[in-house]
Amino acid sequence: MARLEVKNLHVSIEDKEILKGVDLIMNTGEIHAIMGPNGTGKSTLSAAIMGHPSYTVTKGEILLDGQDVLEMEVDERARAGLFLAVQYPSEIAGITNAEFMRAAINARRPEGNKIPVMEFIRKLDEKMAVLDMPEEMAERYLNEGFSGGEKKRNEILQLMMIESTFAILDEIDSGLDIDALKVVSKGVNAMRGENFGSLIITHYQRLLNYITPDVVHVMMNGIIVKTGGAELAKRLEVEGYKGIRDELGLEV
Ligand code: ADP
Numbered sequence: 001m002a003r004l005e006v007k008n009l010h011v012s013i014e015d016k017e018i019l020k021g022v023d024l025i026m027n028t029g030e031i032h033a034i035m036g037p038n039g040t041g042k043s044t045l046s047a048a049i050m051g052h053p054s055y056t057v058t059k060g061e062i063l064l065d066g067q068d069v070l071e072m073e074v075d076e077r078a079r080a081g082l083f084l085a086v087q088y089p090s091e092i093a094g095i096t097n098a099e100f101m102r103a104a105i106n107a108r109r110p111e112g113n114k115i116p117v118m119e120f121i122r123k124l125d126e127k128m129a130v131l132d133m134p135e136e137m138a139e140r141y142l143n144e145g146f147s148g149g150e151k152k153r154n155e156i157l158q159l160m161m162i163e164s165t166f167a168i169l170d171e172i173d174s175g176l177d178i179d180a181l182k183v184v185s186k187g188v189n190a191m192r193g194e195n196f197g198s199l200i201i202t203h204y205q206r207l208l209n210y211i212t213p214d215v216v217h218v219m220m221n222g223i224i225v226k227t228g229g230a231e232l233a234k235r236l237e238v239e240g241y242k243g244i245r246d247e248l249g250l251e252v
């Protein structure tokens, strides 16, 4: 079992404090969801975990199996087992999708133990079939000319190929039609198991109809104000965030 711990995390952007003491513990085998209104710091949390340079951690810790993640460079974090699907995946010119995934897989394997080409192709075919992806997507240049829905689907393909330990999926549902949403959810559900944990960040409850979370956290104004099970997401769908605000006596 692996564990990702966020302890009393404070994060600022350009001297403005966005996260004001976030605590979160996740283990492999669990799917956690973070829900919360727009602008509460959900993306800031994922950016801090992945080491985005614009976000300054002013206090607190992030530990992966006790190792200090904040001391690691971005590529080290990926090699240590973290995967981040960003809200707006970038295009990387001159490298095909398949080349990228092969390099990412090999980066996580011990020196001199590269994935054999045939094994890579078999695995790629298998995962692309789960995601209903046409074969040519593998040979396209990374994200170049991909539609929003294709990028999302491709991120999940990368996750399934790289087999990261923890995936932070920030609004993977935004801009997806219902069929694409089902496919992306199928991919995440296929990853479920004792060697995988995921933090799913979403604005809407809709995604959680397809990926049932074990734990749901509600973030407001830079902190986690409430944690519960899948029923908490259902409650938010009925009551909106107002119900939680009223219960906890929070303003705005
Ligand atoms: P969420 O993902 O919950 O919608 P974000 O983490 O994206 O929230 O944003 C939290 C707050 O940080 C918002 O008030 C937003 O305006 C601010 N913010 C985000 N990115 C930047 C930035 N690059 N510069 C200044 N403020 C930012």
Ligand code: MG
Residues within 6 Å of the ligand: 038, 039, 043
């Ligand atoms: Mg936002």
Ligand code: MG
Residues within 6 Å of the ligand: 042, 043, 044, 087, 170, 171
């Ligand atoms: Mg966001």
